[in-house]
Amino acid sequence: MAIRRLPEGTINRIAAGEVIERPASVVKELVENAIDADARQIDIHLVDGGRTLIRVRDDGKGMNAVDLELAIERHATSKLPDDDLVNIQNLGFRGEALPSIGSVSRLRIVSRARDDDESHEIRIEGGRQQEIKPASHGAGTDIEVRDLFFAVPARLKFLKTERAETAEAAAIVRRLAMAAPHIGFSLRSGERHLLNLQARQAEGEGQKQRLSDIMGKDFIENSVPIDASREAFSLQGYASLPTLNRSQSTMQFLFVNGRAVKDRTLLGAVRGAYSDFLMRQRFPMVALFITCPPEYVDVNVHPAKAEVRFRNQAVVNSLIVSSIREAIGFAGHRTASTNAESAIDAFRQQNYGRQPAHYAPTRPGAAEHGFNEAAQSFAGFEAISGDTSASDMPLDEDTADQPLGAARAQFHENYILAQTRTGIVIVDQHAAHERLVLEQLKAAAEKSEIATQPLLVPEVVNLDVVSVEHFAAAAEQLARAGLVLEQFGPDAIIVREVPAVLAGAKIANLIKDLADDLETIGQ
Incomplete structure (x- = not known):
């Protein structure tokens, strides 16, 4: 087949595949445009997770008729006045978003410039532009995106559930709002109000209050302020105390010159800063703002502008690591108030001390699948429940060949020293208990026999709107696993x-860790 030039509409749909992956991508592009237009209030409305309708309205600068017609042309932008791709001062600059959106949806834009008396409207359906016409509208811009991906229906098959798409869009709005406390944001899904953030001061207490609104009061109360600089780079923000941590890195937010980024190198620097304070598989909560x-x-290295490249990456990494470590050092032995009680409980004698029998499975056969050391592996551990001194009993032949051997002593009220035929094994009672509970749940799930325990007083757990959406989407699956919950506002x-084997556990901690896992895997 001979080489030919593709039609403009096909080119736009191909380009849209890079820029517009899902409804949240549309929300990101439109909200960034509103922020660049100096808006003071941005309202977002979603229907059907963004499939049916995405509407973004702002009170920014707006556009006159000439600018409106140019805005929907590819690579037309007002954000590169000198064609300088180095000195980029705005969130958007490529001029790809609106034509890409218009090529795969039914796009309607109504706008009026602040210093203009007339407003205008333009429509694009599947890349086909209609004539611009007068309209009735106040200052600012109102953009409606209907029937997303109707022009490329194959893309619809790859979208997730309505709740999951809504949660992803809410996560985008949340990140953008953190970097723009001087702007008010509202987000609705159908008739449900998910976010309502009032405009704050651009810096100082306004920034702190915005972080509290999004990440929770616990974060502000149990974090240390960061304010440092090195060479041309400065770093501000907040980092949680090591005792306030999560099971995933979903509560780590990084910004470069006001742009939300997900840069692995920067996240690695954060991880390195906490390496001496946190155990593996636990992640701090941070909100860090880098300016340079x-x-x-x-910033022009990724289609979604989610990654950046610094001229001197080593300086930035060193700044993050040293600033966080120094701030934590000044905090001394201060611990998170929300976790202090849990940490104390975890080391109390009644929980883990002098009761190793508590960690044996309640049903010997429950842990047969996937955990060969279960039940029989702990044979003889009950013998030390009343005496933690070293035992001089001869090694029993029946237990000598067990993976965990025979219990000989307990120390620090949390570890068991066991003897095998060829050596010794140190067992963390707490970790062993967690593994046995997991295997009991897995075995019960295979038989569809997970026993649940109703809570005498149902527990209300406050979360961010993104986590609530994820829980609502996964409620049915969680119920099958024995965790029955529902949205509460x-x-x-x-x-x-809760599953019977988790009776007495810290429900709030369990839910927060599960929220991180759900956000990581999506629905």
């Missing part, structure tokens, strides 16, 4: 039943 001259960072869930 535009020429020191390249826009920013909380109520737990009514």
Whole structure:
């Protein structure tokens, strides 16, 4: 087949595949445009997770008729006045978003410039542009995106559930709002109000209050302020105390010159800063804002502008590591108030001390699948429940060949020293208990026999709106696993039943860790 030039509509749909992956991508592009237009209030409305309708309205600068017609042309932008790709001062600059959106949806834009008396409207359906016409509208811009991906129906098959798409869009709005406390944000899904953030001061207490609104009061109360600089780079924000941590890195937010980024190198620096304070598989909560001259960072390296490249990456990494460690050092032995009680409980004698028998499985056969050391592996551990001194009993032949051997002593009220035929084994009672409980749940799930325990007083757990959406989407699957919960307002869930083997556990901690896992894997 001979080489030919593709039609403009096909080119736009191909380009849209890079820029517009899902409804949240549309929300990101439109909200960034509103922020660049100096808006003071941005309202987002979603229907059907963004499939049916995405509407973004702002009170920014707006556009006159000439600018409106140019805005929907590819690579037309007002954000590169000198064609300088180094000195980028705005969130958007490529001029790809609106034509890409218009090529795969039914796009309607109504706008009026602040210094203009007339407003205008333009429509695009599947890349086909209609004539611009007068309209009735106040200052600012109102953009409606209907029937997303109707022009490329194959893309619809790859979208997730309505709740999952809504949660992803809410996560995007949340990140953008953190970097723009001077702008008010509202987000609705159908008739449900998910976010309502009032405009704050651009810096100082306004920034702190915005972080509290999004990440929770616990974060602000149990974090240390960061304010440092090195060479051309400065770093501000907050980092949680080591005792306030999560099971995933979903509560780590990084910004470069006001742009939300997900850069593995920067996240690695955060991880390195906490390496001496946190155990593996636990992640701190941080909100860090890096500022530098535009020429020191390249933001044009990723289609979604989610990654950046610094002129001197080592300086930035060193700044993050040293600043966090120094701030934590000044905090001394201060611990998170929300976790202090849990940490104390975890080391109390009644929980883990002098009761190793508590960690044996309640049903010897429950842990047969996937955990060969279960039940029989702990044979003889009960013998030390009343005496933690070293035992001089001869090694029993029946237990000598067990993976965990025979219990000989307990120390620090949390570890068991066991003897095998060829050596010794040190067992963490707490970790062993967690593994046995997991295997009991897995075995019960295979037989569809997970016993649940209703809570005498249902527990309400406050979360962010993104986590609530994820829980609502996964409620049916969680119920099959023995965790019965339901949405309790826009920013909380109520737990009514838990698996019987988890009776007495810290429900709030369990839910928060599970929220991180759900956000990581999606729905």
